Structure formats: C-alpha cells, structure tokens
Amino acid sequence: xxxxxxxxxxxxxxxxxxxxxxxxxxxxxxxxxxxxxxxxxxxxxxxxxxxxxxxxxxxxxxxxxxxxxxxxxxxxxxxxxxxxxxxxxxxxxxxxxxxxxxxxxxxxxxxxxxxxxxxxxxxxxxxxxxxxxxxxxxxxxxxxxxxxxxxxxxxxxxxxxxxxxxxxxxxxxxxxxxxxxxxxxxxxxxxxxxxxxxxxxxxxxxxxxxxxxxxxxxxxxxxxxxxxxxxxxxxxxxxxxxxxxxxxxxxxxxxxxxxxxxxxxxxxxxxxxxxxxxxxxxxxxxxxxxxxxxxxxxxxxxxxxxxxxxxxxxxxx
Numbered sequence: 113x114x115x116x117x118x119x120x121x122x123x124x125x126x127x128x129x130x131x132x133x134x135x136x137x138x139x140x141x142x143x144x145x146x147x148x149x150x151x152x153x154x155x156x157x158x159x160x161x162x163x164x165x166x167x168x169x170x171x172x173x174x175x176x177x178x179x180x181x182x183x184x185x186x187x188x189x190x191x192x193x194x195x196x197x198x199x200x201x202x203x204x205x206x207x208x209x210x211x212x213x214x215x216x217x218x219x220x221x222x223x224x225x226x227x228x229x230x231x232x233x234x235x236x237x238x239x240x241x242x243x244x245x246x247x248x249x250x251x252x253x254x255x256x257x258x259x260x261x262x263x264x265x266x267x268x269x270x271x272x273x274x275x276x277x278x279x280x281x282x283x284x285x286x287x288x289x290x291x292x293x294x295x296x297x298x299x300x301x302x303x304x305x306x307x308x309x310x311x312x313x314x315x316x317x318x319x320x321x322x323x324x325x326x327x328x329x330x331x332x333x334x335x336x337x338x339x340x341x342x343x344x345x346x347x348x349x350x351x352x353x354x355x356x357x358x359x360x361x362x363x364x365x366x367x368x369x370x371x372x373x374x375x376x377x378x379x380x381x382x383x384x385x386x387x388x389x390x391x392x393x394x395x396x397x398x399x400x401x402x403x404x405x406x407x408x409x410x411x412x413x414x415x416x417x418x419x420x421x422x423x424x425x426x427x428x429x
Contacts, residue, residue, distance in 0.1 A: 113155060113159075115133055115159070115162075116131050116132065116133045116155070116158060116159075117131070117132050117133065118130070118131055118132075118178075119132065120178075121171075121199075121200055121203050121204070122203075123196055123199035123200055123203060124174075124192070124195060124196060124199055126174050126179065126180040126182060126196075127179065127180045128171055128172065128173075128174060128179040128180065128196060128200065129151065129171065129172045129177055129178035129179045130151075130169060130170070130171045130172075130200060131151040131152075131154075131158070131169075131170045131171075132167070132168065132169050132170070133158050133159065133162040133167075133168050134161070134162035134165075134166055134167035134168050135165075135167060136167060137167075138162075138165055138166050138167040139165075139166050139167065139208075139210065139233070139424070139428050140166070140167045140169060140201075140204075140206045140208070140209045140210070141161055141166050141167065141168050141169065141209065141210040141211075141212055141424070142169045142170075142171070142197065142200070142201065142206075142209050142210070142211055142212070142221075143157065143158065143168060143169065143170040143212050143213075143217075144171075144197065144211065144212070144213040144214070144217030144218070144220045144221050145170070145172075145173070145176075145214060145215075145217050146213075146214045146215025146216050146217045146218075147215065147216065147284075147336050147340060148280075148281050148284045148285070148324065148328070148336070149214065149215075149324075150172050150176050150177035150178075150324065150327050151170040151171065151172050151177060152177075152320075152323055152324065152327070153214065153407075153409070153410065154168070154170045154212075154409070156409070156410070156413035156417065157212070157409060157413070157416070157417055157420060158170055160413075160417040160420075160421065161417075161420065161421065161424065164421050164424075164425075166210075166424065169200070169204065169206075171196070171197070171200055172327075173193050173196065173335070173339070174188065174192060174193070174196060174335065175188060175331060175334065175335020175336065175338075175339075176327075176331055176335060176336060177327045177330075177331060178327065178330070178331075179331075181331060181332070181334070181335060182335065185334040185335040185338050186265075186334070186338055186342070187338075188335055188338045188339050189339070189343060190219070190220070190223070190339055190340070190343050191223070192339070193220050193339060194220055194223045194224050194227065197220060197221075197224050198224065198227070198228060201231070207231060208231055208232075208233050209231060209232065209233065210232075210233050210234050210235070210236070210424060210427070210428075211224060211225065211232055211234075211235045211236070211362075212235075212236040212237075212238075212420065213235070213236070213237050213238070213240070214237075214238040214239060214240075214409060215238070215239055215240055215374075215406070216240070216339075216340040218235075218237035218238065218239070218240035218242075219240060219242075219340075221235055221237065222235065222237070222242045222360050222393075225360050225361075225362050226358065226360065229361055229362065232362040233362065233363075233427055233428065234362055234363040234364065234365070234423065234424070234427040235360065235362050235363070235364040235365070236364075236365045236367065236419075236420055236423055236424075237364065237365070237366045237367070238367050238408055238409055238416070239367070239368060239369060239372050239374055239375070239406060239408065240366075240374065241366055241368075241380070241383065241384050241389045241393070241398075242360055242364075242389060242392050242393050243383075243389075243392075244358050244392060245358075252378050253293070253295065253377070253378070254295060255298075256295045256296040256297060256298065256300070257293065257294070257295050258287070258294040258295070258296070258302050259341055259344065261296065261301075261302050262302070262337055262341040262342075263341050263342055263344055265342070267301075268302070268333065268337055268341075269333075269334075269337075270301075271301040271302055271303050272303065272333055274303070275303060276325070276329075277325050277326075277328035277329045277332075277333075278321060278322065278324070278325025278326075278328075278329075279325075280303065280328070280333070281321060281324045281325055281328055282306075282312065282321055282325075283303050283305075283306040285312065285313065285316055285321070285407070286306050286310050286312065286313065287302070287305055287306055288373065288405075288406045288407065289313045289316075289405045289406060289407060289411075290373060290405075291371040291372070291373055291376065291405070292373060293373045293376060293377065294373070313405075313407070313411070315407075315410055315411045316407075316410060358392060359392055359393070359394065360392060360393045361394065361395065362395065363395045363397075363423075363427050364393050364395060364396045364397070365396075365397050365398075365399065365419070365420075365423045366384070366389075366396060366397070366398040366399070367399050367401065367404075367408060367416060367419055367420075368384060368398060368399070368400050368401070368404070369400075369401050369403070369404020369405050369406065369408040369411075370400050370401065370402050370403070370404060371402075371403055371404060371405050372404060372405055372406045372408065373406060374406060384398060397423075399419055401415065401416075
C-alpha cells in the first residue's frame with residue numbers, strides 16, 4: 113500500500129484525488145469504483161496489476177473520498193463522471209486504456225467507451241452488464257427497495273443522519289454483501305435493516321471500515337446520493353455524440369457473482385445468461401463466480417485478480 117502514490121488533478125474546475133501505482137510507460141488501467149466505495153476498494157487489484165507490469169490509476173469521483181465536492185452536488189450528472197474520467201486520462205497523457213468498473217462504475221466505463229471507443233483497449237466489469245438507457249430493473253420493485261428510498265430527497269439524509277458516517281458505510285457493506293435484495297417495510301428505514309450486533313463480512317476489516325468512514329466523514333453523502341441514485345428520477349438523455357450506435361465494441365469481461373443481489377433483480381440473470389446483452393456488447397465474455405457477492409473483488413481478491421490479469425494479458429497490444 114505504501115507504494116501507491118496519491119495526487120490531485122484539476123479537471124473541470126475541481127481537484128480530483130487520484131491513486132496510482134506502476135510505471136508511466138506501462139499499459140494503463142483506470143479503475144472506477146461504485147458506492148459506498150472510493151479508490152481504496154481497488155487496493156488489491158492495483159498492486160496485483162502493477163506487479164504484473166501495468167499502470168493502475170484509481171480516482172475518487174467528484175464528491176467522493178478525497179476529491180472536491182462540487183458547488184451544487186444536487187446538480188451533478190452521470191455524464192460529469194464520464195467527462196471527469198476523460199479529463200483525468202487527458203491530463204496524464206494516456207491515449208489508450210483498459211477500463212475496470214464495479215457496480216455503477218461499470219456504467220461510467222461503458223459510457224466512456226461509447227464516447228471514446230478509440231481510447232478503450234478492453235473493459236472488465238464486476239457485477240453490472242451494460243444496459244441501454246431506459247431499461248431499469250429496479251422500477252418494478254416495491255417502494256421499500258433501497259434505491260427507491262434513496263432517490264427521495266431528504267429520506268436518506270434523515271436515515272443516515274442518525275448515525276456516524278462509519279456506521280452508515282458498515283451497514284451498507286453488510287446489506288450489500290447479502291444475496292437478498294435490500295427492501296424495507298413501510299414503516300422501516302434502510303439503516304434499520306441491519307442489527308447493530310451484525311458482524312462485518314469476514315473479508316472486510318475494522319481497519320478497512322475506519323478508512324472508508326473517515327473519507328465519508330470528509331465528503332458526506334450528498335454527491336453519492338445524487339449519482340448514482342437521484343439521477344434515476346429523471347430520464348437519462350444520451351448526448352448526441354453517443355447516440356449513433358449504442359454498442360460497446362471493446363472486448364469486455366463481465367465477472368458476475370452468483371450471490372450478488374444485483375444478479376437477482378428482475379430480468380437481470382435472464383438478460384445476461386440468455387446472451388441478450390450481446391446485442392449491445394458483442395465481444396463479451398461472462399465468468400460466473402458461484403459464491404461471489406456484490407463486493408466480489410474484495411471478497412475473492414486473488415481469484416478476481418487472476419481473471420483480470422488473464423483478460424488484460426490476452427488483449428494488450
């Protein structure tokens with residue numbers, strides 16, 4: 113971990129924190145986190161790829177971790193994160209890159225590939241298959257589904273506000289590590305789905321939790337609630353330059369944990385297993401990990417690192 117360098121890159125009016133390891137002359141990989149993660153979620157993957165001869169770059173999104181919080185978090189869009197990704201790579205003079213994404217970070221990566229196909233050598237997604245705009249599995253889930261609750265302005269703020277940031281992250285890690293979809297009863301809040309005595313997942317330490325907690329103490333949850341959750345309230349308008357052909361042509365590896373609750377969302381497993389996803393990602397390979405959870409890269413780092421490196425080595429020029 114001490115070998116990982118930390119710097120700030122000014123892009124689009126904000127200073128974004130970037131963690132990095134590996135030679136500047138090596139093939140580059142950008143790691144895009146999900147929620148409730150920050151750059152630190154990729155620590156084991158970054159070290160593994162650097163030792164194998166790659167350059168690993170892991171930013172914190174605007175409003176996350178050590179990056180600046182935008183002046184109006186409630187106006188942050190999904191495409192801001194895509195533009196920030198492009199700007200980070202431009203400022204580092206990286207013209208071609210592998211993209212590795214987790215959860216909604218995969219969607220940032222896929223969208224970056226739609227805008228900049230010439231820059232993407234290959235994509236690895238952990239847990240999220242590409243879907244065209246407008247297909248939303250969570251829309252058919254009940255009002256108590258966590259996304260439906262967090263989309264509602266003020267609801268999560270009041271729920272989270274009863275606890276410190278570390279406890280909020282702890283509860284989300286516990287909830288999202290289960291195979292059941294997090295759904296609250298009518299008079300229950302999402303944070304109340306976790307008993308205070310519930311232990312952390314065996315692969316997630318108190319030290320890890322402290323690091324996450326301190327970073328969310330700094331950033332708060334306003335931008336993370338906006339992107340990815342509250343942007344779902346409106347229609348996602350795809351900018352014209354990405355509308356031409358909603359196909360991700362880059363070679364893509366999807367690593368899917370079969371115990372990831374996202375895999376069990378309505379229609380998701382069928383969409384992936386049937387091969388329908390290949391209409392949009394024709395060069396897709398999917399590997400299923402039977403006991404893999406939503407945090408598969410932290411749960412099984414060695415196995416995931418081997419899968420990632422095998423893919424990278426087969427695609428690098």
